[in-house]
Amino acid sequence: MNIQMVDLKxxxxxxxxxxxxxxxxxxxxxxxxxxxxxxxxxxxxxEYLGVKHVIPCANGTDALQIAMMALxxxxxxxxxxxxxxxxxxxxxxxxxxLKPVMVDVDPETFNVTPEAIKAAITSRTKAIVxxxxxxxxxxxxxxxxxxxxxxxxxxxxxxxxxxxxxTYTDGRIAKTGTLSDIGCTSxxxxxNLGCYGDxxxxxxxxxxxxxxxxxxxxxxxxxxxxHDRIGVNSRLDSIQAAILxxxxxxxxxxxxxxxxxxxxxxxxxxxxxxxTCPARSRFSTHVFHQYTLKAANGMRDHIVQQxxxxxxxxxxxxxxxxxxxxxxxxWVPEGYSLPVTAQLxxxxxxxxxxxxxxxxxxxVIIDAVSEAVESF
Ligand SMILES: *Cc1c(COP(=O)(O)O)cnc(C)c1O
Numbered sequence: 001m002n003i004q005m006v007d008l009k010x011x012x013x014x015x016x017x018x019x020x021x022x023x024x025x026x027x028x029x030x031x032x033x034x035x036x037x038x039x040x041x042x043x044x045x046x047e048y049l050g051v052k053h054v055i056p057c058a059n060g061t062d063a064l065q066i067a068m069m070a071l072x073x074x075x076x077x078x079x080x081x082x083x084x085x086x087x088x089x090x091x092x093x094x095x096x097x098l099k100p101v102m103v104d105v106d107p108e109t110f111n112v113t114p115e116a117i118k119a120a121i122t123s124r125t126k127a128i129v130x131x132x133x134x135x136x137x138x139x140x141x142x143x144x145x146x147x148x149x150x151x152x153x154x155x156x157x158x159x160x161x162x163x164x165x166x167t168y169t170d171g172r173i174a175k176t177g178t179l180s181d182i183g184c185t186s187x188x189x190x191x192n193l194g195c196y197g198d199x200x201x202x203x204x205x206x207x208x209x210x211x212x213x214x215x216x217x218x219x220x221x222x223x224x225x226x227h228d229r230i231g232v233n234s235r236l237d238s239i240q241a242a243i244l245x246x247x248x249x250x251x252x253x254x255x256x257x258x259x260x261x262x263x264x265x266x267x268x269x270x271x272x273x274x275x276t277c278p279a280r281s282r283f284s285t286h287v288f289h290q291y292t293l294k295a296a297n298g299m300r301d302h303i304v305q306q307x308x309x310x311x312x313x314x315x316x317x318x319x320x321x322x323x324x325x326x327x328x329x330x331w332v333p334e335g336y337s338l339p340v341t342a343q344l345x346x347x348x349x350x351x352x353x354x355x356x357x358x359x360x361x362x363x364v365i366i367d368a369v370s371e372a373v374e375s376f
Contacts (some may be wrong), residue, residue, distance in 0.1 A: 001361065001364060002073070002315060003200065003312055003332065003352060003361055003364065003365065004156070004313055004315070005190070005313045005350075005352045005353075005354070006189075006190045006352070006354040007098075007190055007356045008190070008356070009195075010356040011131075011254075011354070011355055011356055013236045014259065014356070015069070015246060015250065016074065019243055019246055019248045022037075022242040022245065023239055023242055023243065023245050024157070024158070024242065025037075026238050026239050026242045027066075027239070031238055032195075032237075032238050032239075033238065034108050034235060034238070035237065035238045037237055037238045037239070037241040037242040037245065038056055038236055038241040040215060040234075040241070040242075040245055041056065041236075041241040041244050041245040041248070042054045042055075042056055042201075042241075043350075044245055044248055045248060047243075048065055048175075048248060048251070049175045049177060049178050049203060050174065050175060050178060051175070051178040051183070051203045051204070051205055052204070052205045052207070052210070052211075053203065053204050053205070053206075053208075053210035054201050054202070054203055055201060055203075055210060055213045055214050055217060056199070056200070056201045056235070056236035056241065057199075057200045057201060057202065057217050057232075057234040057235065057236060058060045058198060058199070058200060058234040058236065058237075059123075059186060059187075059188070059198040059199060059200040059234075060157075060159045060184060060185060060188065060191075060200040060236055061088040061091065061092060061184020061186075061200070062094045062188075062200055062203045062217075062232065062234040063184035063185065063186070063200040063201060064088060064089065064129070064155065064157060064184045064230070065092040065095065066095070066202060066216045066217050066234060067155045067182040067184050067202055067213065068092055068093065068096055068098070068127070068155065069216050069231075069232075069309060070094065070182070070209055070213050070216055071126065071127055071153050071155075073096070073098055073126050073127065075097040075098065076097070076098070076099055076124070076126045077098050077099065077124060077125075077126040077127075078098070078099045078101045078122060079098050079099065079100055079101065079125075079126065079127045079128070079129060080101045080103055080117055080120050080121070080125060080127070080129070081093065081100050081101070081102055081103070081112075081128075081129045081131070081216045081322070082102070082103060082104075082105050082111070082112035082116075082130070082201060082322075082333050082341075083104060083135070083321045083322045083323050083338050083339040083341040084104075084105045084110060084133055084316070084318060084321065084322075084340075084344055084345070085104060085131045085133060085157070085314050086131075086159070086317075086318065087321065087322065087325065088157075088159075089131055089157045089322075090102070090129075090293040090322050090328065091327070093129075093362070094328065094331065098127075099331055100125075100322070100328060100331055101120050102114035102115045102321075102322050102323045102328075102332070102338070102341075103116040103117060103120045103122070103126070103223070103338070104339065104340045105133075105341060105344070106120055106283075106340070107343070107344070108167070108178045108279035109133075109136060109279050109281045109341045110133045110134060110292065110344060110348075111129040111130070111133050111137075111138040111139070112130050112131065112138050112143075112282070113139070114139055114142035114143050114146055116241065117130075117143060117146055118146050121146070121150055121152070121297050125150065125152050126153065127152060127153045127154065127155060128143065128146075128147055128152055128153070128154045128155075129155045129156075129157055130143055130154065130155075130156055130157070130161060130180075130196055131156075131157040131159075132156065132157065132158050132161035132164060132177075132284075132319075133160060134160055134278070134288070134289050134290040134291075134292050134350075135160055135161050135164060135192070135278065135286050135287040135288045135289040135290065136161060136164055136260075136281055136284040136285070136286040136287070137161060137164055137165075137166040137176045137179070137261045137281070137283065138156075138285035139283060140156070140166055140179040140180065140279070141166075141169060141283075143180075144180060144181045147180075151226060152180075153181050154180035154181050155180065155181065155182045155184060156177055156179060156180045156182070156184065156271060157182065157184055157256070158176050158177035158183045158184060158185045158203075159175075159185050159186035159188075159191060160191070160192070160289035161176045161177070161192075161203040161287055161289065161291070162176070162177065162191070162192050162251070162287070163175070163192060163193070163251050163255045163287045164176045164255075164285050164286065164287045165282055165284065165285045166179055166283060166284050166364065167283050167284070168283075169373075173225065176284070178203055178205070179202050179282075180254075180276060181202045181204065181206065181209065181269040182202055182203065182209060182213070183202065183203035183204070184200070184201075184202050184203075185198060185200060185202075185203070186200050186203050187199030187201070187236075187240065187244055190286055191289065192246065192251065192254060192255060192258070192289055193247060193248060193251050193254075194247070194280070194359060195240040195241075195243045195244050195247070196239075196240065196243050197237065197239075197240055198237075198240070199236050199237065199240045199241075199244065200236070201236065203318055203346065204338055215228065215229065215231060216229070216231040216232065217231065217233075217234045217235070218231060218235075219231045219232070219233060219366075228266070228284070229322060232318075237322070250355075252353075254355035255287040255288075255355075256355055257355045257356070257357070258287060258288040258289075258355060258357075259287070260286060260351065261288070261291070261295070261353055261354075261357040261362065262278070262286070262291050264359060264362055265277065265291055265351065265353075265362065265366065266278075268362075268370075269366060269367045269369060272369070272373045273297055273372060273373070274296060274299050274369060274376070275293055275294070275295055275302065275369075275373060276293060276295075277295040278291060278292055278293065288308045288321070288353050289348045289353075290317055290353065291350060291351050291352075292349070292350045293348070293349060293350075293351070294344070294347040294348055295347060295349065295373075299373065299376045300316075300347050300348070300349050301344065302372060302375075302376045303349060303369060303372040303373065303376075304316065304349055306368065306371065306372035307368055307372065308367070308373050310368050312350055312364070312365060312368050313352050314350070314351060315350045316345075316348060316349055317348065317350050317351070318345060318348075318352070319345055320345060321337075321338065321341045321342060321345055323336050323337070323338070323341075351365055369371075
């Protein structure tokens with residue numbers, strides 16, 4: 001049995017007729033750049049998310065960068081980010097000569113908390129970038145309240161949670177990525193909605209911001225050969241858009257399968273002593289981009305070693321806090337540490353989860369984790 005973190009091959013085989021036809025249609029049309037496929041996908045995603053504007057771009061990191069550029073910030077302006085996330089969230093902040101201010105996360109949901117954000121706000125804070133980590137929403141209602149109170153913009157990093165629903169206290173439900181000024185996502189192949197290469201998009205309900213985002217993604221161009229500002233060249237490839245347009249129709253089913261797989265893991269793994277299964281927040285559905293557990297007191301490293309010895313996939317997302325990364329040295333005060341982030345980097349491990357995961361494959365993984373726990 002060849003078990004992987006994600007099984008893109010089986011997923012493709014199950015929809016290959018549709019995908020092949022869609023790809024060939026683009027090739028036959030020769031509309032390779034911003035052709036019908038990009039427009040069709042943009043419309044379909046706007047409808048799915050219930051958002052006014054989707055602006056496709058080349059990848060998730062570009063989406064974050066373009067979103068940040070659209071806020072017209074000044075060098076040295078502070079941007080609050082969780083310290084427990086993928087590097088791209090904070091990388092673009094440094095790239096634009098802004099100052100990443102890293103804050104702690106919730107030990108159960110792994111998401112940045114409104115309290116941590118509130119405590120980090122200063123007069124120089126200009127933006128907040130909550131990340132919907134591993135597939136469920138950060139608590140956006142209080143985060144947006146804090147941001148509005150201080151006149152600060154919010155960009156959601158929704159690369160790991162496309163399709164998740166956030167419930168407001170009044171019962172209203174909305175998709176993650178549409179809860180702030182700008183939502184950003186990635187269509188990297190292993191994401192919940194992944195293409196067969198690189199891709200990304202931004203979402204907004206704000207017409208002015210949408211125009212700005214489109215302009216920045218297209219060389220700062222207002223009309224052809226008239227450049228009003230410095231931009232970038234960041235396009236979603238037409239062939240990738242055609243693939244995404246097919247896969248979007250399957251997204252809810254894919255996410256439902258991930259949830260079923262997570263339920264099966266929970267049932268077996270929650271009985272192991274010293275293991276904590278992923279928590280589910282009360283205000284968000286979970287689309288399980290990752291199934292991430294905790295094991296304390298050195299057991300995490302033992303489990304990872306045992307899994308590796310059996311050639312079974314098991315990953316650590318993320319082993320190093322952002323503030324401990326060399327790349328961010330110049331922005332981080334000497335000796336800076338955040339207790340929850342530091343502890344999570346020592347305790348978390350992620351097991352395979354994807355839309356094609358079956359109970360028999362999970363049984364092999366569950367047995368291996370159980371044996372590792374017993375032998376610790
Ligand atoms: C994948 C990911 C990104 C970056 O997406 P790319 O398309 O690889 O550039 C950004 N943030 C988070 C949280 C991610 O998981």
